[in-house]
Amino acid sequence: MNGTVVAAIDQGTTSTRLMLFDRQGRTLSLAQREHQQHFPQPGWVQHDADEIWRHVGRLVPEALEQAGVDARQVAALGIANQRETTVVWDRTTGRSLGPAITWQDTRTSAIVDGLVARGEAGRIVETTGLHPHTYFAGPRLRWLLDQRPELRERAARGEVLFGTMETWLIWNLTGGVDGGVHVTDVTNASRTMMMDLTTLTWDDTMLDLLDVPRAMLPEIRSNAEVYGTAVGRLAGVPIAGALGDQQAALFGQTCFSPGDAKCTYGTGAFLLVNTGSERPRPGRTVLPTIAYALGDDAPVYAVEGSIAMTGSLVQWLRDSLELIETAPQVETLARSVDDNGGCYIVPAFSGLFAPRWDPGARGTIVGLTSYIRKGHIARAALEATAWQTWEVVEAIRHDLGLTLETLRVDGGMTSNHLLMQYVADALDVPVERPLVSETVCLGAAYAAGLTVGYWADLNTLSHHRHRAAVWRPQMDPAVRAHESSQWNRAVEHALGWVPQRPPAAAPRAERPTRPPESPSVAALPPATSSLGTESDPDPGR
Amino acid sequence: MVEVGGHIQSVERAAAVLRILGSAGKPLRLAEIASALGLAKATTFGIIRTLRDVGFVHQDRETSDYSLGDGLRDLGRASLDPHDLRSHAMNWSDALASRTRLEVLVAMPQLDGARIVHHVFRPDDSAQVLRVDEVLPFHATALGKVVLAFAAGIASPTPGLERYTQRTFTRRTSFDAEMRGVAERGWATEQAEFVPGVGAVAVPLRGFGGLGVGAVAVSGPLERVFRHAGPAMDDVVSATLETAVAISRSLGVRP
Numbered sequence: 044m045n046g047t048v049v050a051a052i053d054q055g056t057t058s059t060r061l062m063l064f065d066r067q068g069r070t071l072s073l074a075q076r077e078h079q080q081h082f083p084q085p086g087w088v089q090h091d092a093d094e095i096w097r098h099v100g101r102l103v104p105e106a107l108e109q110a111g112v113d114a115r116q117v118a119a120l121g122i123a124n125q126r127e128t129t130v131v132w133d134r135t136t137g138r139s140l141g142p143a144i145t146w147q148d149t150r151t152s153a154i155v156d157g158l159v160a161r162g163e164a165g166r167i168v169e170t171t172g173l174h175p176h177t178y179f180a181g182p183r184l185r186w187l188l189d190q191r192p193e194l195r196e197r198a199a200r201g202e203v204l205f206g207t208m209e210t211w212l213i214w215n216l217t218g219g220v221d222g223g224v225h226v227t228d229v230t231n232a233s234r235t236m237m238m239d240l241t242t243l244t245w246d247d248t249m250l251d252l253l254d255v256p257r258a259m260l261p262e263i264r265s266n267a268e269v270y271g272t273a274v275g276r277l278a279g280v281p282i283a284g285a286l287g288d289q290q291a292a293l294f295g296q297t298c299f300s301p302g303d304a305k306c307t308y309g310t311g312a313f314l315l316v317n318t319g320s321e322r323p324r325p326g327r328t329v330l331p332t333i334a335y336a337l338g339d340d341a342p343v344y345a346v347e348g349s350i351a352m353t354g355s356l357v358q359w360l361r362d363s364l365e366l367i368e369t370a371p372q373v374e375t376l377a378r379s380v381d382d383n384g385g386c387y388i389v390p391a392f393s394g395l396f397a398p399r400w401d402p403g404a405r406g407t408i409v410g411l412t413s414y415i416r417k418g419h420i421a422r423a424a425l426e427a428t429a430w431q432t433w434e435v436v437e438a439i440r441h442d443l444g445l446t447l448e449t450l451r452v453d454g455g456m457t458s459n460h461l462l463m464q465y466v467a468d469a470l471d472v473p474v475e476r477p478l479v480s481e482t483v484c485l486g487a488a489y490a491a492g493l494t495v496g497y498w499a500d501l502n503t504l505s506h507h508r509h510r511a512a513v514w515r516p517q518m519d520p521a522v523r524a525h526e527s528s529q530w531n532r533a534v535e536h537a538l539g540w541v542p543q544r545p546p547a548a549a550p551r552a553e554r555p556t557r558p559p560e561s562p563s564v565a566a567l568p569p570a571t572s573s574l575g576t577e578s579d580p581d582p583g584r
Numbered sequence: 585m586v587e588v589g590g591h592i593q594s595v596e597r598a599a600a601v602l603r604i605l606g607s608a609g610k611p612l613r614l615a616e617i618a619s620a621l622g623l624a625k626a627t628t629f630g631i632i633r634t635l636r637d638v639g640f641v642h643q644d645r646e647t648s649d650y651s652l653g654d655g656l657r658d659l660g661r662a663s664l665d666p667h668d669l670r671s672h673a674m675n676w677s678d679a680l681a682s683r684t685r686l687e688v689l690v691a692m693p694q695l696d697g698a699r700i701v702h703h704v705f706r707p708d709d710s711a712q713v714l715r716v717d718e719v720l721p722f723h724a725t726a727l728g729k730v731v732l733a734f735a736a737g738i739a740s741p742t743p744g745l746e747r748y749t750q751r752t753f754t755r756r757t758s759f760d761a762e763m764r765g766v767a768e769r770g771w772a773t774e775q776a777e778f779v780p781g782v783g784a785v786a787v788p789l790r791g792f793g794g795l796g797v798g799a800v801a802v803s804g805p806l807e808r809v810f811r812h813a814g815p816a817m818d819d820v821v822s823a824t825l826e827t828a829v830a831i832s833r834s835l836g837v838r839p
């Protein structure tokens with residue numbers, strides 16, 4: 044193989060991948076390893092950071108061999124990672140101190156509830172853009188330090204370091220105990236609940252709230268700059284890009300202009316929209332975040348809406364109801380009927396995320412009659428994913444006055460054409476699937492390649508993007524209006540199902556921790572009127 | 585063997601063997617099966633050996649005991665689910681489109697032609713529409729020829745060979761000769777036989793047990809698929825063959 048390539052690591056929730064790309068952005072190789080998931084208690088989900096680092100060590104030669112290149116031909120390395128997963132390690136031994144606590148883990152609910160009870164939610168939203176939630180890394184760091192108070196002292200002396208996964212990998216790749224570079228990037232830092240979303244620096248007030256010593260924090264850097272040079276198998280390769288996975292997918296989908304949007308459909312779904320260079324006001328419904336910051340350029344912002352259950356609802360049909368044998372067969376079953384037969388599923392199995400944010404909501408199936416067959420259930424399950432996407436898009440339109448022109452999609456569920464068509468129909472915009480489905484890796488590669496001049500500019504990258512499929516809206520507007528209002532009515536049945544606990548009761552581990560007084564819950568009127576429909580008098584707020 | 589009323593005794597006995605194995609809850613010895621049926625061991629053995637050879641009965645290598653075989657479980661699965669096929673094929677087809685810069689189609693056989701179950705656009709950003717569910721004629725397309733030649737249970741098209749272009753095979757003798765070529769080569773071509781100016785190469789996909797379950801094809805302007813007035817380009821053919829092997833491998837292990 045002649046010429047050079049760009050490498051990217053996607054450190055994901057279930058596996059780590061390493062891919063090589065050529066100048067046209069085409070995949071040359073892909074090596075992948077799954078790591079163990081540990082569930083020591085209900086609501087706890089953790090990984091072993093040392094295991095993940097060992098995997099990276101094995102993936103490098105595998106990917107290089109597949110493509111027939113050696114490290115000297117790698118122009119740059121980019122990293123994307125599962126966001127919010129928290130690691131603490133010993134600077135002198137290089138070993139992690141405790142588990143890597145993942146983004147799904149809810150063990151910090153007491154810490155988060157405590158912050159809310161002390162009336163800190165407003166300040167936190169104001170500074171970080173985030174509502175206090177067990178998602179974010181900051182409370183996890185506090186939990187780790189609270190477990191072992193001696194760590195906090197050592198951390199204050201700079202002997203114990205904190206990082207999200209990209210920080211951990213960059214530190215190790217650049218030499219670890221032997222001169223490892225301790226940095227994070229703005230997108231990952233924006234999901235810690237410790238960074239000021241305007242200044243893009245660690246915020247002392249937040250650090251005080253969480254009792255985190257500043258000395259243990261990595262330096263916040265842009266998404267595209269040379270953080271350091273790799274040692275070991277990739278010796279000499281500049282590590283030149285890092286992004287959280289959802290932002291990496293946004294970048295890999297070349298969503299470079301305000302209004303460009305992507306949605307990743309996997310177990311859950313994550314929709315991000317580029318909102319341009321101004322920090323979005325905290326909306327009632329979707330979270331403001333950083334899309335990317337390239338070198339010294341001003342940062343570009345985004346809003347993000349996440350949907351808890353999309354693919355996992357299909358898994359539930361498969362594993363718990365045993366209606367289907369494999370996830371793709373949900374399409375076969377759904378096509379056995381012409382429509383949903385009046386049946387709607389609201390998959391609020393553990394509350395609803397954006398834009399409803401109701402932890403007390405629970406799943407419902409409404410509209411059952413003796414006419415309903417399992418095909419209708421399958422169809423309703425797929426339509427639920429489409430209508431939840433629609434809710435997020437409508438909320439963004441309402442909060443920010445942004446209207447989508449197309450939606451770019453990726454993830455395992457995009458192989459479902461019935462679903463993709465329904466998403467196009469519900470949103471009334473074309474839905475596009477790009478040719479390179481590994482958009483997370485591609486985004487990290489793009490950032491790194493831009494830094495070292497492998498690619499000239501964003502425009503060049505946009506030209507690499509090719510559509511593999513497009514679904515155009517076909518639904519009659521009257522049907523859309525009817526179905527969306529039926530969906531809203533179905534959601535009303537799901538909201539507030541779990542009785543509110545008396546305030547004195549101790550929070551349970553699994554209980555989502557969105558505070559009752561947080562504005563996005565309190566300000567949410569009943570479903571139909573909360574969405575930015577034509578009847579809304581004040582869409583832009 | 586044939587009794588009055590048309591009952592075939594050995595078939596009845598075979599059914600009885602399967603019922604006994606199905607309800608036993610554990611593997612059985614030949615003697616146990618024979619005594620349950622009230623038959624001689626030799627007779628029982630004849631029946632059970634036949635059932636074993638067709639895959640309906642499994643014999644443990646070490647204990648020699650009998651239980652129900654995998655072949656029975658697979659009976660209920662009429663054929664591969666098209667959406668499972670698409671899901672298995674998706675990443676590989678994307679890579680094929682990106683490598684050849686051609687459109688990629690995956691199809692499964694049905695009685696009147698090859699039905700498209702997956703489609704990847706030609707990566708040149710020209711306006712294209714999804715062709716999923718389109719049924720391609722057996723005699724005028726590469727995908728049609730391949731599923732006709734390699735998929736189980738498909739009869740050759742009857743009687744008229746409809747003309748789509750000047751180059752469509754409309755005479756039975758020349759079409760039969762074309763199909764002999766497909767069977768020998770193991771893959772098929774299409775040279776402006778369905779749509780003027782469009783060429784394609786198609787390769788069979790094999791599923792569980794090596795059965796032909798469908799086909800994958802690349803398609804595009806004739807000059808991008810074929811050498812000038814000659815055979816299909818080697819790199820296009822080899823990329824498609826490799827893709828078919830990769831998809832088939834992923835189908836071999838049922839999810």
Ligand SMILES: Nc1ncnc2c1ncn2[C@@H]1O[C@H](COP(=O)(O)OP(=O)(O)OP(=O)(O)O)[C@@H](O)[C@H]1O
Binds near residue numbers: 309
């Ligand atoms: N054809 C399909 N129709 C419906 N759902 C599907 C289909 N194919 C996969 N899924 C669902 O998509 C999910 C898997 O997608 P994907 O592999 O992108 O998920 P992920 O685990 O979130 O991703 P990753 O491991 O890359 O972080 C599963 O929940 C599965 O049920």
